[in-house]
Amino acid sequence: MDLGSEGREHHLSVAHRLGPDAILIDLPIGVSPRVLSQKLLDEQSNQLIEVVAGETTILIRFTDTSNLRIEDIFAMAELIYGKLPEPSGRTVEVPVKYDGPDLERVANSCNMDIEEVVRFHTEARYVVEFIGFAPGFGYLGGLNERLHLPRLPSPRKAVPRGSVAIADRFCSIYPSASPGGWNIIGETNLAMFDQNTDPPSLLRPGDEVLFKQCQ
Amino acid sequence: MRSLSVIRAPKELLIEDLGRHGFGRYGVTEAGACDRGSLKLANRLVGNPESAPALEMLLGPAEFLCHDNLIFASTGAKLKLEVDGVQQPQNCAIYVKAGSKLEPSMPSRGVRSYLALHGGVFVEPVLGSSSYDTLGQIGPKPLRSGDLIEVGPPTTFVQSELAVAPVSELANHPTLRGWWGPRVSWFSANSVAKLQTISLRVTERANRVGVCLQGGDLVRTRDDELPPEGVLRGSIQVTPAGDTVLFLADHPVTGGYPTLGVLDTWSCDRAAQLRPGDILRLQLRQCCADASHGAIEIKQG
Numbered sequence: 001m002d003l004g005s006e007g008r009e010h011h012l013s014v015a016h017r018l019g020p021d022a023i024l025i026d027l028p029i030g031v032s033p034r035v036l037s038q039k040l041l042d043e044q045s046n047q048l049i050e051v052v053a054g055e056t057t058i059l060i061r062f063t064d065t066s067n068l069r070i071e072d073i074f075a076m077a078e079l080i081y082g083k084l085p086e087p088s089g090r091t092v093e094v095p096v097k098y099d100g101p102d103l104e105r106v107a108n109s110c111n112m113d114i115e116e117v118v119r120f121h122t123e124a125r126y127v128v129e130f131i132g133f134a135p136g137f138g139y140l141g142g143l144n145e146r147l148h149l150p151r152l153p154s155p156r157k158a159v160p161r162g163s164v165a166i167a168d169r170f171c172s173i174y175p176s177a178s179p180g181g182w183n184i185i186g187e188t189n190l191a192m193f194d195q196n197t198d199p200p201s202l203l204r205p206g207d208e209v210l211f212k213q214c215q
Numbered sequence: 216m217r218s219l220s221v222i223r224a225p226k227e228l229l230i231e232d233l234g235r236h237g238f239g240r241y242g243v244t245e246a247g248a249c250d251r252g253s254l255k256l257a258n259r260l261v262g263n264p265e266s267a268p269a270l271e272m273l274l275g276p277a278e279f280l281c282h283d284n285l286i287f288a289s290t291g292a293k294l295k296l297e298v299d300g301v302q303q304p305q306n307c308a309i310y311v312k313a314g315s316k317l318e319p320s321m322p323s324r325g326v327r328s329y330l331a332l333h334g335g336v337f338v339e340p341v342l343g344s345s346s347y348d349t350l351g352q353i354g355p356k357p358l359r360s361g362d363l364i365e366v367g368p369p370t371t372f373v374q375s376e377l378a379v380a381p382v383s384e385l386a387n388h389p390t391l392r393g394w395w396g397p398r399v400s401w402f403s404a405n406s407v408a409k410l411q412t413i414s415l416r417v418t419e420r421a422n423r424v425g426v427c428l429q430g431g432d433l434v435r436t437r438d439d440e441l442p443p444e445g446v447l448r449g450s451i452q453v454t455p456a457g458d459t460v461l462f463l464a465d466h467p468v469t470g471g472y473p474t475l476g477v478l479d480t481w482s483c484d485r486a487a488q489l490r491p492g493d494i495l496r497l498q499l500r501q502c503c504a505d506a507s508h509g510a511i512e513i514k515q516g
Contacts, residue, residue, distance in 0.1 A: 016396070017394070018394075018396060018397065018447055018474075019393065019394055019479065019502065020479075022447055022477075024397050024444060024445060049236050049237065050236055050237060050239045050245075051239065051240065052240065052445030052468055052469060053240065053445075054443050054469055055442035055443050056444075057442070059444065059445025059447070061236075061447070130443075130469075131241055131242040131468075132239075132242055132443055132467070132469025133467040133468060134244075134351055134468070135241060135242045135243045135348075135353060137242045139443060150440055150455070151440065151471055153455045153456040154454055154458065155454065157420060167440075167471070168442075168471075175242075176350075176351060176352050178350050178351075179424060181471065193242075193351070195351075195353045195354075196341075199241055200238075200241055200243070200342065201241045
């Protein structure tokens with residue numbers, strides 16, 4: 001079964017070297033990056049500096065002395081084939097003021113009026129699939145297909161903290177001011193990240209997220 | 216505790232060490248010195264562990280007042296360094312007395328200089344590191360004029376036998392080297408081949424997150440979106456507009472643009488010293504399969 005030009009096939013992981021001490025693995029459908037990263041951290045944390053789960057990939061940075069072999073990681077991936085990540089059981093409600101700088105363009109691109117964008121956005125139930133990009137930046141799956149849009153051709157140098165934005169099949173909230181290429185539709189005043197709490201991120205993988213319109 | 220004060224802060228004055236590792240799953244990036252080699256050298260010169268927290272200065276000039284006797288070293292961007300009005304060398308351990316004034320000038324080459332102090336800059340670590348992460352705003356806040364910098368207790372000082380460490384000057388038109396990355400196949404073979412032969416220009420869009428280059432003219436062969444995936448310090452990404460971005464220490468943990476390649480260690484450090492308007496070349500090669508970690512199923516591009 002061919003699942004794309006990158007060679008992602010059923011039961012076939014493909015490793016790409018990222019310089020001398022890291023690899024990026026394209027995982028086949030059926031192998032959850034979240035489940036694999038947890039397994040790696042549980043069993044091999046002394047060999048690893050960092051494990052970052054993406055949407056369909058896993059990035060691994062090895063320690064200088066690591067003797068972990070790619071075959072070991074592929075074998076782990078085989079073992080967890082078909083195993084779904086478990087929901088956390090938590091629900092986070094996010095109040096949003098829908099007044100983002102891209103809201104009108106999003107509405108035009110999706111052939112909707114602004115009220116419809118807000119309705120489609122608030123009606124969906126989202127799940128935190130993984131956290132990446134910036135501290136506490138959760139990738140929320142569950143965005144209505146009619147709101148799927150590409151990122152901006154050139155990222156903005158500064159996106160304000162609390163911006164609620166969409167890109168591709170994801171929604172997210174910028175936890176702090178940062179550069180970013182997502183379409184900003186609104187803002188929230190909810191604090192998404194606190195470096196003095198453990199874990200520091202409000203959102204955790206598996207959380208359910210609901211958006212509520214506020215003025 | 217020994218200390219010095221910031222009389223005049225440069226454009227950006229940060230406390231950095233070798234970074235914050237292991238928090239990528241919460242979206243926390245590595246941060247740490249952008250030019251790691253210069254931080255390590257500065258620390259070695261003053262007898263600190265390489266990873267000790269030190270000051271990272273963006274541009275200049277700056278002025279510090281020492282409240283105690285201190286040993287320091289300045290590395291990285293080339294600048295004129297004065298102690299009480301007398302010029303002193305960079306890349307060298309210097310002993311100063313309480314009451315001395317330290318004045319690093321605006322750099323003439325490069326943009327980031329490092330000031331290491333014997334004993335290390337003392338701050339409470341956050342998530343295991345004393346680095347400031349500008350993207351996530353984690354760690355000790357940027358320093359401003361009037362701030363007090365505390366210096367850790369003196370350790371056994373191992374005097375470097377070198378009077379001045381030999382450091383090669385930052386070349387005007389550097390060639391940055393590295394390896395092709397996982398998503399080379401997202402670009403036309405012609406434009407990828409051409410990239411090696413052309414000059415790229417550093418734009419104004421440069422900070423601790425990354426440096427944006429102009430002139431790559433990479434042509435994408437597919438217009439779908441890349442699922443977000445992990446990136447590294449040194450990752451080279453290409454935006455849909457065709458800009459090439461070199462990621463520095465405060466890079467996002469994951470990115471949504473295809474990774475064309477990854478810079479080697481020296482080039483990561485060199486990239487941190489690029490100025491807007493600088494011209495550079497990229498020279499990327501295939502990553503050899505037997506470099507480490509045994510046999511590996513490699514698919515390039």
